[in-house]
Amino acid sequence: MKLLLKALPTLVKSIFYQANWNIENMQGTGFSWLLKDLSKRFKISFGNVKGNERADYFNTNPYFVTFMLGIFLKEAESGKPVDQYKSTYASVFGALGDTFFWHSLRPLTFFLSLFIAVYEPMFAMFFYLIFFNIFNIGFKFLGFYLGYNYGTNVIDVFRTVSFANWSDIADMATIFLMGGTLAIVVKYVSNSDAINSIAIFKTAIFFIAGFTTSRYVSAPFTLIIGAMIVTAIMLLQNI
Amino acid sequence: MERIIFRVDDRFIHGQVIEGWINHFRIKNIILINDSIADDVKKTFIYKSIMPRNAKLEVMSIDSFLQLDILNEYKKGYLLIIVGSINDLKLINSNIPLEHSYINIGCLATSNHDIPVTDNCFLNQEELDCLVHISEKHSKDIYAHKLPWEKPININDIHNKQMNIKKIQE
Numbered sequence: 001m002k003l004l005l006k007a008l009p010t011l012v013k014s015i016f017y018q019a020n021w022n023i024e025n026m027q028g029t030g031f032s033w034l035l036k037d038l039s040k041r042f043k044i045s046f047g048n049v050k051g052n053e054r055a056d057y058f059n060t061n062p063y064f065v066t067f068m069l070g071i072f073l074k075e076a077e078s079g080k081p082v083d084q085y086k087s088t089y090a091s092v093f094g095a096l097g098d099t100f101f102w103h104s105l106r107p108l109t110f111f112l113s114l115f116i117a118v119y120e121p122m123f124a125m126f127f128y129l130i131f132f133n134i135f136n137i138g139f140k141f142l143g144f145y146l147g148y149n150y151g152t153n154v155i156d157v158f159r160t161v162s163f164a165n166w167s168d169i170a171d172m173a174t175i176f177l178m179g180g181t182l183a184i185v186v187k188y189v190s191n192s193d194a195i196n197s198i199a200i201f202k203t204a205i206f207f208i209a210g211f212t213t214s215r216y217v218s219a220p221f222t223l224i225i226g227a228m229i230v231t232a233i234m235l236l237q238n239i
Numbered sequence: 240m241e242r243i244i245f246r247v248d249d250r251f252i253h254g255q256v257i258e259g260w261i262n263h264f265r266i267k268n269i270i271l272i273n274d275s276i277a278d279d280v281k282k283t284f285i286y287k288s289i290m291p292r293n294a295k296l297e298v299m300s301i302d303s304f305l306q307l308d309i310l311n312e313y314k315k316g317y318l319l320i321i322v323g324s325i326n327d328l329k330l331i332n333s334n335i336p337l338e339h340s341y342i343n344i345g346c347l348a349t350s351n352h353d354i355p356v357t358d359n360c361f362l363n364q365e366e367l368d369c370l371v372h373i374s375e376k377h378s379k380d381i382y383a384h385k386l387p388w389e390k391p392i393n394i395n396d397i398h399n400k401q402m403n404i405k406k407i408q409e
Contacts, residue, residue: 026359085281085285088282088285089285091250091252091253094250094254095257095258095289097254098253098255099258099262102254103258155288158288164288164290164291164292165292
């Protein structure tokens with residue numbers, strides 16, 4: 001707890017460390033900025049960490065960056081070379097983070113919110129932010145704690161909890177929710193307890209339109225397009 | 240897409256490789272060729288730990304790979320072979336079964352570079368010449384291809400573009 005409180009300002013800053021993302025060193029400048037901050041707070045040197053203007057190349061999944069900070073602090077305190085596993089863990093956390101956060105958690109959160117939106121639209125909006133950020137903020141604190149306690153052996157934690165399989169479970173939950181949501185939408189379009197073929201056809205058209213559109217726009221817009229389609233269904237029913 | 244995918248990527252295994260290539264093509268066999276990783280038990284263990292279910296990673300040195308009979312060892316399904324640099328690709332190119340292989344350049348951003356190919360692939364003139372040489376020698380196109388669903392860029396086109404720029408400058 002003491003460790004986390006001491007590192008709290010750096011962990012909060014890690015939310016913004018991609019602000020200087022660039023094609024030259026990707027997240028390198030931001031990571032260097034975080035290391036300098038951590039160095040100041042723990043009064044420890046990270047060796048040859050370069051200045052912000054010529055930082056080394058660094059790229060990982062942004063939700064996992066605090067694991068790296070924890071590992072660096074642990075290694076520096078043990079007197080070992082801090083960047084021995086830098087590129088390895090940056091790649092590995094990139095893979096784990098992309099699979100869990102981008103591939104699985106985001107769609108799962110979206111469909112959970114969509115499912116809730118059918119009954120409580122206002123709550124669904126807040127639910128999306130809260131649910132996703134439980135993992136986002138949780139990983140920031142837990143990541144630093146685990147990175148510091150396990151050092152370069154932190155991969156053992158991921159093996160112990162079978163983290164590579166979490167995305168499979170999240171995918172299954174997403175598919176279940178997607179099916180459930182579609183069923184509710186079909187029933188809503190039918191406007192009665194009896195589901196008719198016209199309602200299924202209308203829903204299928206909306207679904208294909210949404211799916212096709214989302215393939216041609218960048219990821220953040222997918223949620224907006226999805227929300228617009230659901231709204232369109234609701235409005236058309238009222239008309 | 241050919242059955243054997245050779246990828247040059249200085250980050251070796253990361254999000255694009257797992258999500259883009261391994262999961263997309265359901266690749267079960269992956270070979271990582273790098274001398275320093277093959278010598279480091281811990282790094283090998285770390286990379287193996289993040290493999291998706293049903294995917295098997297082998298880490299081997301360049302010499303071990305040169306002795307490998309790829310077509311006999313891996314008869315079915317996709318095989319992904321990852322090297323960390325153009326220089327490593329040059330060293331192993333004698334053991335690439337060209338008729339079954341697709342050679343692509345992924346992320347190359349950590350080395351000194353001045354020729355932009357994609358937003359995370361940069362080459363220097365020496366590397367570009369080396370790729371063109373391999374491509375011409377084996378009559379096999381080499382592409383910069385970040386993700387399978389993105390449009391690949393032929394390295395020969397980049398080379399021709401560079402030649403035109405030089406001519407204009409002269």
